[in-house]
Amino acid sequence: MSFLDVLKETVDRVDGAVSAMIIASDGIPVQEYISEKILDLASLGAEASAMIRDIGYAAENLGLGEAREFSVISDKCGIIMRKINNEYYLALVIKPDGNYGKGRFILKTTVPKIESEF
Numbered sequence: 161m162s163f164l165d166v167l168k169e170t171v172d173r174v175d176g177a178v179s180a181m182i183i184a185s186d187g188i189p190v191q192e193y194i195s196e197k198i199l200d201l202a203s204l205g206a207e208a209s210a211m212i213r214d215i216g217y218a219a220e221n222l223g224l225g226e227a228r229e230f231s232v233i234s235d236k237c238g239i240i241m242r243k244i245n246n247e248y249y250l251a252l253v254i255k256p257d258g259n260y261g262k263g264r265f266i267l268k269t270t271v272p273k274i275e276s277e278f
Contacts (some may be wrong), residue, residue, distance in 0.1 A: 176258015
């Protein structure tokens, strides 16, 4: 199954999900799928590298260990990001009224299916 197929399936399985992407930790997008554009994914990629770095530092400074998942929920949408490995993340964009719990679950179960590709 291609990355595009995996991303489409991820979006299709979560109520309110509108896009998904694989992002390198430096912010460069690897693959994206958009069913409805409510957020510029190129901008998300650019901002993601700073978020990944800052959340990693915060988790380390708090003695929490490695940060595997984080989310940003705003008025416009929610973004859930799950670590694939040290270099790549899977991000899911969900509408405000979407199912965030299922989104987290789907990301958690999808990452093991693709991590061997990295």
